Amino acid sequence: MQYKVVKEYTDTPKHPIVVVQGEQLTVMEESDAQGDWPNWVLCRGEDKKGWVPKQILTIDAEIAIVKSDYRAVEHRLAVGERLTAEFELNGWIWCEKTGDKGVMGWSPLNHLARV
Template structure:
């Protein structure tokens, strides 16, 4: 599926959190379930904080275990760019820019329109 960027977005994290299956993390906070991006959990691991999708976490008695690898790499976006989505999760798409094939990253759906 293709999307067109309708609102600029700047990726802020210089060093995104990267987690691997079996890694244990600490929960810092959970996103607002009624907000734009529900089901994200702010976690701390390996000295970094970052948002991780709740669907890949097992949370039991304050112990958080990662069930699959995840990289919080985001695209910075400019109005008019075209993105090709691989899948959607919690208000974001995992995609590549049509102008930068092979470079995958997350982009927020509230900055995009389907083409």
């Protein structure tokens, strides 16, 4: 699936959270189920904090166990850039920028238009 950037995005995390299967995290908050990006959980682990997709977590009260590896690496986007999506999750796509072969990252769908 191809996308074109229609709105600049530069709010990428300085230290994106990286979690691995079996890791235990503390749940801090959940995103608004009716908002732009439902099903994200703000988690804290040892020396890390960030938003993780709810689908890869088993949550029991304030404890979450990671079911599969995840990296919150995001692309900085400039209007007019083109992206090729591998898959979509919770209002974001995991994608590669045209001209940036092999560099994968997340991009927010509300900054993109399908081509």
